[in-house]
Amino acid sequence: MHALREFNGCLLADPVGTGKTYVALAAAQAWNGRRPTCCILPASLVDQWLDVADDLAIPIVTHTHTTLSRGRLPSPAKGLVVIDESHHLRNPRTRRYRTLAPWLSGRPTLMLSATPVVNRVEDLHSQLALAIRDDALASRGVPSMERSLREGMTHDALGNLLVVSPAPSGVLPSAKQIVCRPPAGGRPSSGKVLTAIRRMTLARSPTVAALMRSVFWRAYASSPPALRNVAVHYRSLVAQARDAAALGRTPGRSAIRTFTGPLPD
Secondary structure (H helix, E strand, O other), X not given: OHHHHHHOXXXXXXXXXXXXXXXXXXXXHHHHOOOOEEEEEOHXXXXXXXXXXXXXXXXXEEEEHHHHHOOOOOOOOXXXXXXXXHHHHOOOOOHHHHHHHHHHOOXXXXXXXXOOOOOOOHHHHXXXXXXXXXXXXXXXXXXXXXXXXXXXOXXXXXXXXXXXXXXXXXXXXXXXXXXXXXXXXXXXXXXXXXXXXXXXXXXXXXXXXXXXXXXXXXXXXXXXXXXXXXXXXXXXXXXXXXXXXXXXXXXXXXXXXXXXXXXXX
């Protein structure tokens, strides 16, 4: 809250499974009160956010990253804006970034990501730049965040904008420690899941298949429930296509959009 008040934005980069959704909703309640908070999310996480917000009686309105890619702005909103998995907005050259950046101007923004740096350290600056001036840390010895990160220089002042805390003891296993071995027939390993996704046909066109496969991979990178949600909706879409084929019909793009509703992925 201090970072939001002083700099108009910050990025919460705690590890997966440590409650960033709950922290963000607590901040939204403190900042916006009973006014709905605009939450910009991956489409696969919309239901999860709505369920948690409903349980906590915190009003939110949702907008997806994919809808931004279509050039559609969020509904007018006042107060704090929350962006989950902000690393999907790390490239200023993408349409989703160019669509959102002007809309966010002047709006306090809380970004969430367990992996804010995906390909290069400049990814971090691109996300921060959505809400925070490049010279916001000038008084702390960083005249330009973009130049500092581009040149590979880190500075303690970044800790004012990038909030990272270790996972509480016992919440997440260490990467070097085997906590338990799942029983036979339990949840499949990540390797098996990724292999299964890789083997899915998905489409006759290799390009379309690769695009669709990336939706499954992004969902699994978020969480197993997110992957299951995408798989369930995709199975429904395949069943709908099968039924249409049995009637000798080929559903067009508009029909598919009508069927998928608020699931632009």
